[in-house]
Amino acid sequence: MREGVEWAVHCCINLSFISPDRAVPAARLAAFHDLPTAYLNKQLNALGRAGIVSSRSGPRGGFRLGREPEKITLMDVAAAIDGSARAFLCTGIRHQGPAGRIAGPAGHRTPCTVSQAFSRAELAWRRRLARQTIAGLADEVRRANPAAPDHVRHWFDRT
Amino acid sequence: MREGVEWAVHCCINLSFISPDRAVPAARLAAFHDLPTAYLNKQLNALGRAGIVSSRSGPRGGFRLGREPEKITLMDVAAAIDGSARAFLCTGIRHQGPAGRIAGPAGHRTPCTVSQAFSRAELAWRRRLARQTIAGLADEVRRANPAAPDHVRHWFDRT
DNA sequence: GGCCCTGTACTCGGATAGTTATTGTCCGAGTCCTACTGG
DNA sequence: CCAGTAGGACTCGGACAATAACTATCCGAGTACAGGGCC
Numbered sequence: 001m002r003e004g005v006e007w008a009v010h011c012c013i014n015l016s017f018i019s020p021d022r023a024v025p026a027a028r029l030a031a032f033h034d035l036p037t038a039y040l041n042k043q044l045n046a047l048g049r050a051g052i053v054s055s056r057s058g059p060r061g062g063f064r065l066g067r068e069p070e071k072i073t074l075m076d077v078a079a080a081i082d083g084s085a086r087a088f089l090c091t092g093i094r095h096q097g098p099a100g101r102i103a104g105p106a107g108h109r110t111p112c113t114v115s116q117a118f119s120r121a122e123l124a125w126r127r128r129l130a131r132q133t134i135a136g137l138a139d140e141v142r143r144a145n146p147a148a149p150d151h152v153r154h155w156f157d158r159t
Numbered sequence: 160m161r162e163g164v165e166w167a168v169h170c171c172i173n174l175s176f177i178s179p180d181r182a183v184p185a186a187r188l189a190a191f192h193d194l195p196t197a198y199l200n201k202q203l204n205a206l207g208r209a210g211i212v213s214s215r216s217g218p219r220g221g222f223r224l225g226r227e228p229e230k231i232t233l234m235d236v237a238a239a240i241d242g243s244a245r246a247f248l249c250t251g252i253r254h255q256g257p258a259g260r261i262a263g264p265a266g267h268r269t270p271c272t273v274s275q276a277f278s279r280a281e282l283a284w285r286r287r288l289a290r291q292t293i294a295g296l297a298d299e300v301r302r303a304n305p306a307a308p309d310h311v312r313h314w315f316d317r318t
Numbered sequence: 319g320g321c322c323c324t325g326t327a328c329t330c331g332g333a334t335a336g337t338t339a340t341t342g343t344c345c346g347a348g349t350c351c352t353a354c355t356g357g
Numbered sequence: 358c359c360a361g362t363a364g365g366a367c368t369c370g371g372a373c374a375a376t377a378a379c380t381a382t383c384c385g386a387g388t389a390c391a392g393g394g395c396c
Contacts, residue, residue: 097193145262201371218367340378
């Protein structure tokens with residue numbers, strides 16, 4: 001899993017603490033966690049293409065959440081950054097070489113047992129991620145440190 | 160996930176169809192699925208280090224399962240090939256820069272909410288993989304095509 | 319005084335290098351079988 | 358005829374390149390504001 005996923009999730013949580021009518025430039029988001037600005041911008045672009053954040057150029061421009069934090073799941077963020085391709089790709093080696101000739105044409109009709117097994121595990125992973133929302137994580141942060149949201153908001157309010 | 164995981168699982172299933180007192184060279188396993196011999200050998204080495212297969216050099220040498228197929232899980236194989244490191248690595252960016260100064264030293268005592276969320280999902284994935292054994296998959300193959308085990312065994316018996 | 323226009327500064331977005339991880343290949347160390355030689 | 362031994366062939370195992378993916382960076386396109394000029 002790419003490192004940018006971690007950055008993206010933290011940025012989304014931070015944005016959820018900030019008034020939705022206020023856009024935050026990538027440079028500011030990067031400075032908050034001491035990250036490379038240009039590269040974080042790239043990740044935020046990916047979030048923008050997925051509709052998770054909306055972007056705006058020019059002065060007073062920047063990024064803001066594209067929809068309510070209750071409707072943004074970790075699965076959405078992970079898919080936007082990492083791609084939604086399966087981790088386990090069945091390349092169909094059971095059809096290659098002598099193995100394929102043994103199974104015969106009938107083998108093509110039955111699904112690949114190995115692929116199914118990994119798909120089941122991956123589905124469990126996806127379901128779990130799809131259940132966690134940015135709003136939910138923000139609440140957990142608030143519970144651990146009730147003052148955090150205000151502190152974050154104030155820091156980003158400073159010019 | 161690395162491609163070698165697929166190869167390794169299929170090889171383990173094939174080995175489970177073959178008499179345990181008979182070793183199969185990597186070249187033969189590779190030929191069965193038309194795979195690059197040397198690279199498959201590399202993957203089998205990794206399985207050997209994990210104890211999933213046992214290896215033997217020289218004539219009549221090769222690989223065989225290191226323990227009963229009921230005791231080899233997909234998690235074991237995936238960990239042997241791909242490594243057992245977490246997919247999501249928490250680099251602790253919440254402690255970097257102004258964010259860390261806002262949270263203060265207290266922030267270091269509370270666990271990272273984001274990391275925990277991803278860990279939960281990954282745990283679900285691991286549990287699911289740990290429940291599937293090579294023996295289980297072999298049974299599924301047998302159910303889909305009862306003649307398959309014999310065909311495989313006979314093919315590998317041919318010199 | 320109000321409106322329009324131009325210039326400027328700011329921000330995103332995609333095109334461009336550098337670096338790490340993965341894939342693929344090769345040759346040496348070790349082992350077992352086989353055939354030969356000597357008793 | 359049997360035992361010991363030397364040779365050869367086979368197989369794994371780790372060291373060595375090629376390729377692809379990820380990470381990082383830069384500059385151009387577009388936008389909104391601000392200041393000045395004109396009506």
